[in-house]
Amino acid sequence: MSRPATFASRSATACADAQLQANLRAAALHFQGNRKKAFAAFAGGEAARDLVRDVKDAALARLPELLRKLESSVTALGGTVHWAADAAEACAILVDIAQEAEATTAVKGKSMVTEEIQLNPALEAAGLEVYETDLAEYIIQLAGEPPSHIIAPAIHKNRRQVGELFAKKLGADYTEEPEELTRIARDTLRRRFLRADLGVTGANLALAQSGTIVLVENEGNIRMSTTAPRVHAAVMGIEKVVPDAASAAAVLAVLARSATGQKMSTYTSFLAGPRRDGERDGARSFHLVLLDNGRSRILADPELRQTLRCLRCGSCLNVCPVYEKAGGHAWGSPYCGPIGTCVTPLLGKGSGRDLAFACTGCGACAEVCPARIDLPGVIMALRRKAAEDPGFPNPAERGGPPLSPGAAKLFVKVAGSPGLFRAAAALARVLDPSLALASRLAPGLRAWTRTRKPPRLKTPFSKAWPALAGQLKPQKPGGEQP
Ligand code: SF4
Known part of the structure; x- marks a missing residue:
């Protein structure tokens, strides 16, 4: 598209x-x-938000050390850690993992970072069939559209649109009942899980001390993607590492509440390396791809660094x-x-x-x-x-x-001087009361007036305000004035 x-x-x-x-x-x-x-x-909600800020800031302050610790912990568990400087490198690593495993089919859990690196086209170009398994991601994959929300990628579609899509793409009888739509998707995806060689997920968190990755979901599809295929590859931004389980608990206390209003997501999985001898399930091989793709640059900027605290809750x-x-x-x-x-x-x-x-x-x-x-x-x-x-x-x-530096400087000068401002406003009331000329001359103002009609400047705003303020007084139910 x-x-x-x-x-x-x-x-x-x-x-x-x-x-x-x-x-x-x-x-x-x-x-x-x-x-x-x-x-x-949630009685401790505000304190919990403070704690998350502090936990994430502390982790970011020692990011290189935590990432090295994470690498050694994952390796000790039998997993393999890969470092990707950018999207192209991350995709190449995942294609290599797929090819070494002789994988032909991949199932994916919802992961914004794999959207960031455009992983699906890269895997498909290497000959793999790739299936999104989160219901909303599956819907937009069928529609050939990108996600439109961090936690609800198909939020732009309603039930009728999903029903029409399933009828067209899956040959299903039209329905707009959520339970029926879910059943149709589940029936189709279950066959994909059983055939898949490779499971790809993101990671909400990774614990440096233990090498555990944490995955949060509501549908169980991530559990299927990480346990049914022979190989599991998790891709995560480097900012997702925290020291230990206590830090993860702080994040989990607010994540689902902020995202969906749940105390906890339906499934919270802690995965530690590949399946070990004697274990009944889990992938036989585990790869963790650590992605930079600009995050080091953000980390180095004191004004922008705080964006790396983001939990991707969508709130x-x-x-x-x-x-x-x-x-x-x-x-x-x-x-x-x-x-x-x-x-x-x-x-x-x-x-x-x-x-x-x-x-x-x-x-x-x-x-x-x-x-x-x-x-x-x-x-x-x-x-x-x-x-x-x-x-x-x-x-x-x-x-x-949008506003040229010269125009911005002029505005600051006029707005900063009451005398100049009054004189400019008086001149505008006489020469250009509907701001038509100003809108034509100033592109920034033109963008604003394209969809709005400025009121005619008959009276200075300072004189008109008392009457306007009276009209804006809050109304009591029933229309009575307080
Ligand atoms: S998605 Fe938005 S609200 Fe949620 S943690 Fe990130 S910045 Fe904050």
């Missing part, structure tokens, strides 16, 4: 899709409500007004919403310098982030970096800020 190249054009397409708007609104309300209830019932997406209108595909990245805005330009070769300028600055994301990432602060830092350097983040995709 070819999609327009900028956030503005992709989001314009999404905003014009009435069905998508309804799906996104329903999903946002559902997830917001679940998270709210979960934290209302910030569910409260973001821009995500609710534009949907995940507008980001043009597997990572969307506020965290997608922050990390998309920093991972891989770097693209999406326009994303930071789409933020409204409402701050709702920071209020829900379980790792207490100051997402609005990071987005402002990205805006500043883009304004200061036309080659940020990717010199091959140079661009300017």
Whole structure:
């Protein structure tokens, strides 16, 4: 599917899709409500968020040491650790693993990092059949679409659309009953699990001390992907390592509550290396691929480093007004919403310098982030970096800020001086009361006025405000004034 190249054009397409708007609104309300209830019932919720911030910061501060320890622990368990500097290297490693195992079929658990490196096309190009086994990932694989939410990749589709897709692609009788749709997917995928030679997953966490990886899910498909095939390969960003089980417990206390509103996910698996003699199940061989792909660069930047605390819970997406209108595909990245805005330009070769300028600055994301990432602060830092350097983040995709530096300086000068501001406003009321001329001259303003009609400037705002404020007073139920 070819999609327009900028956030503005992709989001314009999404905003014009009435069905998508309804799906996104329903999903946002559902997830917001679940998270709210979960934290209302969690007495230590705020302290738990502080703890996650501290645990992750402490792990990031000693990342090289923890990664070396993780490598030695996994190796001691009989697994193999691979280091991938970028997406191409990670894909090449996984293709090698598949070919050495003479694998022809791979089943995958949901993993954003494998979306980041575009693993499926790489494995398919090497001749493998690849099947997503998370229900939502399976749906979008059948539809030939990328994910549109970090934890709910098919959030943009409703039951009717899924029923039509299954009828078309799987030859199933049309139904939109969730239980029936799940049964159809389960019947098809069970045959894939039994045939697969290779299971590929991500990892929510890895424990340096024991070499254990932690996988969180609700459907049981990850357990199947890690135990049914002969070979299991887990791919994880290097920031996912924590020292020990106590650190993992701190993260798990907030992860599911933030993501789905559950106290714990239905399945939390701790996997330690390949199957040992005498054990009844598990893959015979285990590989852990540690991916950098820009994370070291993020780690080195004191302003951006905190984004590596992210647990990929998706909570910030569910409260973001821009995500609710534009949907995940507008980001043009597997990572969307506020965290997608922050990390998309920093991972891989770097693209999406326009994303930071789409933020409204409402701050709702920071209020829900379980790792207490100051997402609005990071987005402002990205805006500043883009304004200061036309080659940020990717010199091959140079661009300017929406407002030219000269115009920005002029605005700061006028806005910083009450006398100048009053004089400019008085002049505008006489010469350009509907801002039509200003919109034509200033591209930044034109983008804003394209979908909004500025009020005619008849009276200074300071004089009009008391009357406006009266109209805005909160209404009591029944319409009475308080
Ligand atoms: S930034 Fe915070 S809220 Fe957003 S996905 Fe990451 S952990 Fe969740």
